[in-house]
Amino acid sequence: MRKLGFKQKLWLPLLVSLTALLLVSVSAAYLSYQTRIEERKNDLVNVAHIGLSIIQEYAALERAGTLTGEQAQQQALARLRDIRYGEDGYLIVINSRPRMVMHPIRPDMDGKDLGELADADGRHHYLSFAATAQAPQGGFVDYVFTRPHVSPAKAVDKIGYVVRYAPWDWIIATGAYVDDIDAAFYNSLYAAGGVFLVLALLLALLVAFTNRSIERTIGGDPRYAADVTGAIAAGNLAIAIRTRRNDTDSLMQMIRHMRDALRRTISEIRSVADNVAVTAREIAGGNADLSARTESQAAALQQTASSLEQMTSMVHQTAENARSASEQASAAARITDRGGEMVLEVVATMRDISGESQKMVDIIAVIEGIAFQTNILALNAAVEAARAGEEGRGFAVVAGEVRNLAQRSAAAAKEIRGLIHNAVGKVGAGAELVEKTGATIQEAQSAMARVTGIVQEIASAVSQQSAGIEQINLAVTQMDNVTQQNAALVEQAAAAAQSFDAQARQLQAAVAAFDVGEHPLTAQQAQQTAAVRRDARQTRLQTAT
Incomplete structure (x- = not known):
């Protein structure tokens, strides 16, 4: 801090404030993004557990003998096939091999082996579904998938949640697109960046005008003013003081007037002291x-x-x-x-x-x-x-x-x-x-x-x-x-x-x-001057005598 100049010290709080504002804005946008992602994941968990509860309901009917195993599975799949949420949310059922058990949108995939299928990024997400579902509480899988009803078709990020019903080896999977959350996140970043730029520009102008006003009031850098006053306090009244042109009322100009007045006074005192x-x-x-x-x-x-x-x-x-x-x-x-x-x-x-x-x-x-x-x-x-x-x-x-x-x-x-x-x-x-x-x-x-x-x-x-x-x-x-x-x-x-x-x-x-x-x-020189005056006085005395 001591090595920084006056302008740098005035600009430093602005830079720190802007940096803090930028970090806060980015952090707020990121926290908002994480919150929406968590909300989206909670929705997926809730929907998947609804499907799981349906399966458990029919499994209970099977255990009670009310329905045969095949009847229970068929009725459970029928109900799962009809579940919709959001704009394009639905449930699919696969098993651990993995093989498609039920797809409500594409029935042609029912019974199809999914081990070789990959998303647009080349990830075998169905294998990831089967592996993640082995956990007691299931889990989430990130992948990309084409959003329906969008032209041109484009694969976007999607979050999938899987949970397994072990007695039937059924894995309930559902997913939600997160490209809207990413877009909202980037929009918030852009908005925060815009606000940040506007605030930075306004604060920079304010600091610039403040710097200019303070510099005009002082007449120079405060460190230079401190050096000049220190030199004057040390007795150096011959120090040169730099001020801007047409400066009449700044601190440095007043210091210059003070130096000149002190120099005249001390010069007179010195002359009188020498004569005395x-x-x-x-x-x-x-x-x-x-x-x-x-x-x-x-x-x-x-x-x-x-x-x-x-x-x-x-x-x-x-x-x-x-x-x-x-x-x-x-x-x-x-x-x-x-x-x-x-x-x-x-x-x-x-x-x-x-x-x-x-x-x-x-x-x-x-x-x-x-x-x-x-x-x-x-x-x-x-x-x-x-x-x-x-x-x-x-x-x-x-x-x-x-x-x-x-x-x-x-x-x-x-x-x-x-x-x-x-x-x-x-x-x-x-x-x-x-x-x-x-x-x-x-x-x-x-x-x-x-x-x-x-x-x-x-x-x-x-x-x-x-x-x-x-x-x-x-x-x-x-x-x-x-x-x-x-x-x-x-x-x-x-x-x-x-x-x-x-x-x-x-x-x-x-x-x-x-x-x-x-x-x-x-x-x-003082002794010589005194001797000359003494000789002149003696000459006058001798002349008078």
């Missing part, structure tokens, strides 16, 4: 680069913050020293102001001034060292600001101001050093220039006023520098915190991009199970 995969790889690569650069920037900011902390500490020290220098300059000013009143104590005062001048020399040396270190730190800060690029531009301006202040501090310290040296020289020659003390003190007052102004400016500048550096340090600390947070976010983005890339690969693998007749991007 390339974009995911590009994002993953960009996030990896961004993460590395962010980590590098965070490290640089940490170093900058550490350097600013050191600079802040040094600036605080410079501010303390400048404050101390300002106080010392104020004290020297007050001393020079009282110089006029302490002319008498010039020598002692000169000695004190000499000692104080020595301390001022030391302080100036410290100021010069601080100015020198501040200048170096300003240079380092300018270098770091240059490395920071656009974000370090403000810091570069502050570093330049710090450097200018450091240079001014160094210049002022040098000037103070020169003044102190002059004051020390004058103190050494104070004894000789006592008379000039007043004038010298006046000059000292003027010089100390200038020193006081310069030291105050230095202290003010250092205080401003300290405040500015503290703000820079705070800003850099905030930048460091933000950069650390950005680095964490970049790492999260990189992990998300990796997950996105993995999901994109899974999507590609899922849609790769469908064959739409196109060649998807290979992994190498």
